[in-house]
Amino acid sequence: xxxxxxxxxxxxxxxxxxxxxxxxxxxxxxxxxxxxxxxxxxxxxxxxxxxxxxxxxxxxxxxxxxxxxxxxxxxxxxxxxxxxxxxxxxxxxxxxxxxxxxxxxxxxxxxxxxxxxxxxxxxxxxxxxxxxxxxxxxxxxxxxxxxxxxxxxxxxxxxxxxxxxxxxxxxxxxxxxxxxxxxxxxxxxxxxxxxxxxxxxxxxxxxxxxxxxxxxxxxxxxxxxxxxxxxxxxxxxxxxxxxxxxxxxxxxxxxxxxxxxxxxxxxxxxxxxxxxxxxxxxxxxxxxxxxxxxxxxxxxxxxxxxxxxxxxxxxxxxxxxxxx
Numbered sequence: 001x002x003x004x005x006x007x008x009x010x011x012x013x014x015x016x017x018x019x020x021x022x023x024x025x026x027x028x029x030x031x032x033x034x035x036x037x038x039x040x041x042x043x044x045x046x047x048x049x050x051x052x053x054x055x056x057x058x059x060x061x062x063x064x065x066x067x068x069x070x071x072x073x074x075x076x077x078x079x080x081x082x083x084x085x086x087x088x089x090x091x092x093x094x095x096x097x098x099x100x101x102x103x104x105x106x107x108x109x110x111x112x113x114x115x116x117x118x119x120x121x122x123x124x125x126x127x128x129x130x131x132x133x134x135x136x137x138x139x140x141x142x143x144x145x146x147x148x149x150x151x152x153x154x155x156x157x158x159x160x161x162x163x164x165x166x167x168x169x170x171x172x173x174x175x176x177x178x179x180x181x182x183x184x185x186x187x188x189x190x191x192x193x194x195x196x197x198x199x200x201x202x203x204x205x206x207x208x209x210x211x212x213x214x215x216x217x218x219x220x221x222x223x224x225x226x227x228x229x230x231x232x233x234x235x236x237x238x239x240x241x242x243x244x245x246x247x248x249x250x251x252x253x254x255x256x257x258x259x260x261x262x263x264x265x266x267x268x269x270x271x272x273x274x275x276x277x278x279x280x281x282x283x284x285x286x287x288x289x290x291x292x293x294x295x296x297x298x299x300x301x302x303x304x305x306x307x308x309x310x311x312x313x314x315x316x317x318x319x320x321x322x323x324x
Contacts, residue, residue: 002040002043002044002072003039003040003043004072004073004076005036006036006037006039006040006043007040007069007072007073008069008073009022009026009028009033009036009037009040010036010037010040010048010062010065010066010069011066011069011070011073012025012026012033013033013037013049013056014058014062014063014066018055018056019033019034019037019056037049044065046059046061046062046065047059047061047062048061048062048065049062087279092120092121092122092279092281093121093122093123093124094114094121094122094123094124094140094141094276094281094282094285095124095125095126095139095140095141096110096123096124096125096126096139096140096141096142096143096285097125097126097127097128097139097141097142097143097144098125098126098127098128098142098143099127099128099129099143099144099145100127100129100225100226101226101243101245101246101248102143102245102268103127104248104249105245105248105292106143106288106289106292107125109288109292110285110288110289111123111125113284113285113288114281114284114285117280117281117284118280118281118284121281124139126139128142128144129200130144130200131144131146131271135153138153138156138271138273139273140272140273140276140282141270141271141272141273141282141285141286142270142271143161143268143269143270143289144268144269144270144271145200145201145202145266145267145268145269146201146267146269147201147267148160148267150269152271155273155274155275156271156272156273156274157271157272157274157277158269158270158271158272159269159270159271159272159286160267160268160269161268161269161270161289161290161292162245162267162268162292163265163266163267163268164243164244164245164265164266164267164268165243165244165258165259165263165264165265166206166209166241166242166243166244166258166259166263166264166265166266167241167242167243167244167247167256167257167258167259168182168187168239168240168241168256168257168259169229169230169233169239169240169241169242169247169250169254169255169256169257170233170239170254170255170257171233171234171236171253171254171255172253172254172255174239174255176257177255177257179257180257180258181257181258181259181260182257182258182259182260183213183259183260183261184209184210184213184241184259184260184261184262184264185213185214185215185261187239187241187259188210188213188214188215188218189218190218190238190239191218191220191221191237191238191239192217192218192219192220192221192238192239192240192241193219193220193221193222193223193229193232193233193237193238193239193240194217194219194221194222194223194229194240195223195225195226195228195229195240195242195246197222197223197224197225201266202242202243202266205264205265205266206241206242206264208264209262209263209264212262213261213262217241220238221237221238223240226242226246226247227249229242230247230249230250230251230254231251233251233254234251234252234253234254241259241264243266244256244258245268270286270289272286
């Protein structure tokens with residue numbers, strides 16, 4: 001293997017015309033330059049210079065190597081520049097997965113910051129309602145919902161972002177709509193609109209809370225997502241219970257009221273690939289997620305102005321099937 005440092009010194013000697021001139025240009029002693037040239041000749045097994053009087057003359061082999069060295073050093077310089085850009089987050093790619101209600105509430109802020117601070121980074125987004133078992137499908141950063149004790153796969157770390165309490169959404173003229181909070185048991189006789197077709201953790205969490213309150217949710221209509229369920233409530237079809245983050249765009253004529261006794265809560269987590277955890281774009285994404293507004297403020301929170309140098313870490317916590 002050629003030593004690129006010696007190759008640079010050799011190229012300087014060829015360009016300068018002498019060991020002394022190359023030493024002066026490089027800030028080395030003539031003795032150090034001579035030692036590097038001698039070592040390069042030994043490594044290559046070639047005579048790169050020949051003595052002419054008190055000076056040196058480049059051999060045919062040395063001339064050809066010098067020509068090739070130019071291309072080699074140019075490519076090496078390009079590679080070093082790419083490495084520097086990758087380290088600084090000026091280029092490359094970041095994959096980020098999210099579930100639907102987070103996409104509406106938080107993702108605009110995250111993407112806004114990343115595209116302003118790192119315009120050379122390609123941002124690959126994926127709507128994914130689960131944490132994949134296939135390693136090839138895992139993103140660098142995945143925002144997901146799971147049990148608080150979820151253990152990440154090897155090579156990933158889980159960060160707790162937010163505990164998102166559930167609310168009931170009812171028509172504004174419903175007898176309970178004026179309350180500050182509603183006990184779950186008070187909803188046992190209502191017509192419920194199911195809002196989680198995937199039967200994920202969010203729905204299981206709600207069913208467990210209702211069971212603890214002494215009843216099973218009486219689902220009468222099934223909707224495939226939160227917006228459709230909310231539209232059914234606005235149409236007077238029934239009520240629906242969902243995490244507060246899913247209610248940032250409530251239809252006209254509806255109201256969201258916190259549910260209690262018990263209070264169902266889902267944990268929102270960020271699962272981050274360790275290999276890229278300390279790169280500037282990932283640090284920025286983590287900081288923006290940490291600062292994401294709570295559900296009650298998510299709709300009105302304005303996009304932040306572009307910021308620089310803010311790489312606050314997330315608090316560590318715990319986070320498989322996500323919710324709409």
